[in-house]
Amino acid sequence: MLELLDICAGYGDTRVLREVSLWVPPRSVVALLGTNGAGKTTTLRVASGLLAPTSGRLLLGGQDLTGSPPHALARRGVCHVPEGRGVFPHLTVRDNILVQAAGGDVDEAVEKAVSAFPVLGRKIRQPAGSMSGGQQQMLALARAYVTSPAYVLLDEVSMGLAPVVVDEIFEFLGKLAGSGCALLLVEQYVTRALELADYVYLMNRGRIDFAGEPGELDSARLMEQYLGAQT
16 A cells, blocks of 8 residues: 655745645555645655655555655656656657666567557657657556556646547556556546546645545535536
């Protein structure tokens, strides 16, 4: 299990997270939802080791890994797909996958990436930056297949994409969850995130205001109050 316990964190003198606790059980989908500026991205950065908390603990499989660098958490099976196009635009699609494979079998990694997103196979020799935004996002997401992680942290991976591409992205997320990965999902499309989720946390001004199963949410009023997001 991936656990954040009483996490406080921020940037310089700006405190963003205030005693945040959440749990991501193995093979589950957890949605972390809230308005812009609520602290969702900061939470994912703490969970992946990109940001050290000022207090609180980060546990993985019961082991205290608070303050561990990102590569240490990646070796333990944590994959972070940040907001934006997380690719090297001047490298080819194949070379991006090589980087994702981190010393593993490149041919196997390419096969996995193309099986997840067949369009990548047709673009394999192209510079990643020459592809559409949606295709670049697919390449970024392919890392979640290539590295076979136990926990995948996803930050607004559908942002700015055409509806047809959003459909493909959510189809991929469903398959990823079905493969046994646990997902911690920050997502603007609230209804679609809740359709995937086993558990949901609502964040407001750096605090967790609700934790439970999607069916326990008080639908429209609560969604409007805390999310202000697309459905």
